[in-house]
Structure formats: structure tokens, C-alpha cells
Amino acid sequence: MxxxxxxxxxxxxxxxxxxxxLAPTVTAAPHAQGGTLRIGYLGPADSAMAQGAQLAIxxxxxxxxxxxxxxNTYQLTLGTLTVHSTAETLAQDVTALTAQNVIxxxxxxxxxxxxxxxxxxLAGTGLPVLTGATADLLTDDDPADQLFRxxxxxxxxxxxxxxxxxxxxxxxxxxLVQTNIAATEALLDFESALSxxxxxxxxxxxxxDSSALATQSQAVVGLNPxxxxxxxxxxxxALLLQLLRESNWQGVFAMPDVDEAARSGAMPAALIDxxxxxxxxxxxxxxxxxxxxxxxxxxxxxxxxxxxxxxxYDVIWYLRATMINVGIDxxxxxxxxxxxxxxxxVGGTLRPADFGNGDLIRMAMVYELQAGGGPNVVALxxxxxxxxxxxxxxx
Numbered sequence: 416m417x418x419x420x421x422x423x424x425x426x427x428x429x430x431x432x433x434x435x436x437l438a439p440t441v442t443a444a445p446h447a448q449g450g451t452l453r454i455g456y457l458g459p460a461d462s463a464m465a466q467g468a469q470l471a472i473x474x475x476x477x478x479x480x481x482x483x484x485x486x487n488t489y490q491l492t493l494g495t496l497t498v499h500s501t502a503e504t505l506a507q508d509v510t511a512l513t514a515q516n517v518i519x520x521x522x523x524x525x526x527x528x529x530x531x532x533x534x535x536x537l538a539g540t541g542l543p544v545l546t547g548a549t550a551d552l553l554t555d556d557d558p559a560d561q562l563f564r565x566x567x568x569x570x571x572x573x574x575x576x577x578x579x580x581x582x583x584x585x586x587x588x589x590x591l592v593q594t595n596i597a598a599t600e601a602l603l604d605f606e607s608a609l610s611x612x613x614x615x616x617x618x619x620x621x622x623x624d625s626s627a628l629a630t631q632s633q634a635v636v637g638l639n640p641x642x643x644x645x646x647x648x649x650x651x652x653a654l655l656l657q658l659l660r661e662s663n664w665q666g667v668f669a670m671p672d673v674d675e676a677a678r679s680g681a682m683p684a685a686l687i688d689x690x691x692x693x694x695x696x697x698x699x700x701x702x703x704x705x706x707x708x709x710x711x712x713x714x715x716x717x718x719x720x721x722x723x724x725x726x727x728y729d730v731i732w733y734l735r736a737t738m739i740n741v742g743i744d745x746x747x748x749x750x751x752x753x754x755x756x757x758x759x760x761v762g763g764t765l766r767p768a769d770f771g772n773g774d775l776i777r778m779a780m781v782y783e784l785q786a787g788g789g790p791n792v793v794a795l796x797x798x799x800x801x802x803x804x805x806x807x808x809x810x
Contacts, residue, residue: 449480449487449488449489450487450489450490451489451490451491451492452489452490452491452492452518452738452743453491453492453493453494453515453516453517453518454468454472454491454492454493454494454517454518454519454520454521454731454734455493455494455495455512455513455515455517455519455520455521456468456493456494456495456496456512456520456521456522457496457499457500457505457508457509457512457520457521457522457523457524457528458495458496458498458499458500458522458523458524459495459496459497459498459499460493460495462499462524462723463524463720463721463723463724463727464521464522464524464547464723464724464726464727465493465495465521465727466712466715466716466720466724466727467712467720467723467724467725467726467727467728467729467731468493468521468727468728468730468731469493469727470708470711470712470715470716470724470728471727471728471729471731471732471735472491472492472493472731473715474711475490475491475731475732475735476490476491481735481738481739482739483738483739483742483743484738484739484740484741484742484747485742485743489738489743491731491735494512494515494517496508496511496512499522499523499524499528500522500523500528501527501528502527502528502529502530502532502533505523505528505533505536505537506532506533506536509536509537509540510536513540513542517542518542518743518745518748519542519543519544519545519734519745519748520537520540520542520543520544520545521545521546521727521730522544522545522546522547523546523547523548524546524547524548524723525547525548525549526548526549526550526553526597527597529548529550529553537561537562538557538559538561540561541561541745541746542561542745543561543563543745543748543749543752544561544562544563545563545565545730545734545775546562546563546564546565547564547565547566547723547726548564549564549566549567549568549569549572550568550569550600551568551569551570551600551604553568553773554568554772554773554774555772557772557773560749560750560753560773561749561773562773563752563767563773563774563775564773564774564775564776565726565727565729565730565775565776566695566722566723566726566776567695567774567776567777567778567779567798568774568777569600569601569604570604570607570608571777571778571779571796571798571799572601572604572671572693572694572779573601573604573605573607573608574604574608574779574796574799575693575779575780575781575794575796576605576608576644576669576671576691576693576779576781577605577608577609577612578608578612578794578796578801579691579693579781579793579794580642580644580667580669580691581609581612581614582612583793583794584642584667586641586642586667587614587641588617588638588639588640588641588642589609589614589616589617589640589641589642589643589644590616590617590618590619590620590635590638590640590642590643590644591605591606591616591618591619591620591643591644591645591646592619592620592621592622592631592635592643592644592645592646592647592655593619593620593621593622593645593646593647594622594623594624594625594628594645594646594647594648594651595646595647595648595651596623598646598647601646601671602619602621602646605644606619617638617640618634618635618638618640620634620635625647625648625650625651625654628651628654628655628658629654629658632655632658632659632662633662635655635659635664636659636662636664639664639666640666641666641667642666642667642668642669643655643659643664643666643667643668643669644668644669644670645668645669645670646670646671648681649670649673649675649676649679649681649682650681652670652673652676652682653676653681653682653683653686656668656682656686656690657683657686660686667689667691668689668690668691669690669691669692669693670690670691670692671692671693671694672692672693672694672722673687673690673691673692673784674692674694674697674721674782674784674790675694675721675722677690677784677788678719678721678788684788687784687786687788688784688785688786689783689784690783690784691781691782691783691784691793692781692782692783692784692790693779693780693781693782694721694722694779694780694782695722695723695725695726695762695776695778695779695780696721696722696725696726696761696762696763696778696780697722697780697782697790697792698719698720698721698790699782699789699790699791699792700762700780700792701792701804702761704759704760704761705725705761705762708720708725708728708761712724712728722762725761725762726762728760728761729760729761729762729765729776730765730775732758732760733752733755733758733760733765733775734748734752736755736758737751737752737755738751752767752773752775753767753768753771753773754767754768755767755768755775756768757769762776762778763776763778763797764776777797777798778795778796778797779795779796780792780794780795780796781793781794781795781796792804
């Protein structure tokens with residue numbers, strides 16, 4: 416969905432909520448003697464966020480669960496789907512999960528399933544919705560305070576990446592490439608960050624797909640920028656970088672979430688040395704909590720966790736803390752999340768009370784891929800504030 420369309424959809428949801436035509440808030444069924452509380456996830460059990468959430472749930476349950484504000488002791492379970500929700504299926508998926516008496520919903524992981532109708536379906540549940548979507552205005556345009564962002568808004572990543580490329584590497588000549596219409600917001604955020612630093616882009620290549628990428632790569636080489644930043648599928652990034660290197664272009668190549676592409680094999684190992692990426696979290700993040708999480712996740716799932724796994728893990732622990740403080744009623748959970756105190760976890764400190772709009776965290780990590788494929792975290796940001804990497808996990 417085009418960014419403007421998506422933002423209009425979010426505004427529509429806000430107006431609908433304000434006139435009060437959505438279904439009334441629901442509450443969890445009583446658990447007078449404690450029991451098991453179910454959290455619904457809008458995706459399959461083997462996805463990254465679900466696995467991170469499941470790891471946290473297993474750890475909480477193995478310790479005997481937790482005692483909520485009502486004095487009862489609870490354990491947690493995760494209800495999942497067979498596939499990720501889409502814009503076409505999300506409403507029926509929400510219905511299926513809420514029929515299981517869930518106290519909160521996780522997901523969707525991205526912006527793609529969100530539009531006026533699906534946002535209305537989420538809002539109609541009355542449940543807190545903890546989403547990995549990154550659209551900038553998502554939580555601001557949610558007057559009912561039901562949407563909680565478990566990753567930073569898009570502008571934070573763009574600001575962090577631009578700040579590092581300009582401030583640390585001293586680059587001033589950029590070409591921006593987009594082969595995915597859904598990335599329009601990110602590209603515009605990045606261009607705005609460059610503009611704030613007094614830099615105008617040397618060129619922009621915006622394509623509906625990769626069919627013209629080979630031709631356009633020669634135009635990029637002709638401009639000879641110091642940096643090329645791409646938003647699009649990993650295969651497009653790999654193709655562009657290969658074409659640029661074959662043309663003897665020696666500049667800096669950057670792509671959000673490039674580490675995920677490299678670890679999946681979509682970005683060939685021969686190309687990744689020196690590529691710059693930015694994300695919510697990297698397993699190379701040098702904090703004690705991140706190291707422990709990495710080890711536990713590797714032992715449990717046999718793979719390296721990504722940023723969505725870390726977000727899923729953190730949000731379950733934060734939900735636990737919230738229910739200990741306010742109880743298990745969804746309305747109380749929503750209020751507890753909005754006003755929640757700072758809590759250091761794997762991806763940094765969740766501090767929703769500092770934002771007051773449903774954002775739980777605004778951390779971004781810039782990293783550089785090494786020849787062997789591993790990332791090295793080179794810059795850390797909390798919103799627009801640059802942090803010392805040695806403070807990882809304490810901000």
C-alpha cells in the first residue's frame with residue numbers, strides 16, 4: 416500500500432474510534448483461581464516474533480508463572496495461526512483468535528496488512544494490540560490507545576542511518592533507490608534526515624520492481640555517489656550491488672535489515688563486506704541481556720534470533736510486568752502499557768511512559784557487515800539521541 420493511502424487509512428480509523436461506533440471493550444473471562452492466560456499471535460508458530468514470545472513464555476511458566484495484581488497466579492500460552500495475516504484475512508484471523516479468549520494480540524509484524532478495515536477489526540476487539548508495524552503515525556492516530564508498537568517508528572531508523580553515514584563516515588553524496596512501493600515512507604524519512612543535515616540527494620531511482628534495475632544501475636554509476644541506499648527486496652539489493660561493483664563503483668552501500676538478508680542467503684557472501692544496515696536490534700548488540708537471550712534462543716531453536724524475535728521476547732516480559740502491576744483485564748493492561756515504567760530488556764529499555772502514544776521503544780542500531788557475514792554494531796540511537804554503545808541495555 417502507498418504510504419499516503421496507509422496514513423489516510425489510519426486517520427479513518429481514528430475518526431471511527433472517536434465517534435464511538437466500534438464494538439465495546441471486552442474483558443478477559445474470570446480466572447478466580449488463577450490459570451492460563453492466552454495471547455493471540457497473528458502469524459504462525461515458527462515465525463521470528465512467535466518464537467521470541469514463546470521463549471519468554473516458557474521461561475515464565477518454568478518459574479511457576481506470575482502473580483497478577485488480583486492475587487492469582489497465572490501461566491501463559493500462545494495461540495497462533497497457520498500463516499501470517501494479510502489485509503484480506505486479518506479480520507477473520509482476529510475473530511478466530513479472540514474466540515479463544517485471548518487477553519492481548521501480537522502482530523501484525525509489518526505494515527502490509529493494515530488498512531481502514533483491518534484497523535477497525537483490531538480496534539473492535541477492545542484488546543491491547545502489540546504490533547511490529549513501523550508506520551510513523553500508527554500509534555499517534557490511535558485515540559483509543561489499543562495499538563502498541565514493539566519496534567521503533569520508521570523515522571527512527573532513517574534518522575539513525577543518515578546520522579551515521581553523514582556524521583561518522585562524512586558522506587555527502589547519496590543516490591536513493593527504491594524497488595518496493597511500501598518503502599516510500601522510509602525513503603522520504605531518510606531524505607528528510609539528509610535535508611536536515613544540509614544535504615540534497617544526487618539522485619533517486621524509484622521503480623515498481625527490479626525489471627529496469629540493470630539499466631538504472633548504469634545511471635547510478637554515472638553519478639558516482641559516495642553512498643547508495645536501497646529499500647526493496649533483498650534480491651534487488653544483491654543485484655544492484657553486484658552491478659555496481661562490476662562497474663567498479665567503490666562507494667558505501669546501505670540497506671535496512673541487510674543482516675537478515677545476508678543470513679538468509681539472499682545477499683551473497685561475496686558482496687556483504689562493508690555493507691551498512693540498520694534495525695531494531697542486532698544479535699551483535701553487546702549487552703549482558705542480549706548475550707543471554709542469544710544463547711537461550713540458539714539452544715531452543717537452533718538459529719540466530721533477529722530483531723522481531725527480540726521484540727517478541729521483550730514484549731512478553733513487559734506484559735508480565737504490566738499484569739503484575741495492574742491485573743489481567745484488557746482495559747487495565749492497555750492503561751498499564753501506556754503509563755508503564757522504564758524496564759531494561761534485550762532490545763534496550765522499554766519506556767512507554769516517556770512517549771505516551773503507544774510506542775514501547777524507539778531504539779535503532781546501525782551495523783556494518785564483516786567479510787565473514789557477522790554484523791558489528793557501530794551506532795546506537797534512542798529516538799534522535801545518540802547513545803554510547805557501552806550503555807547498551809541501560810537506555
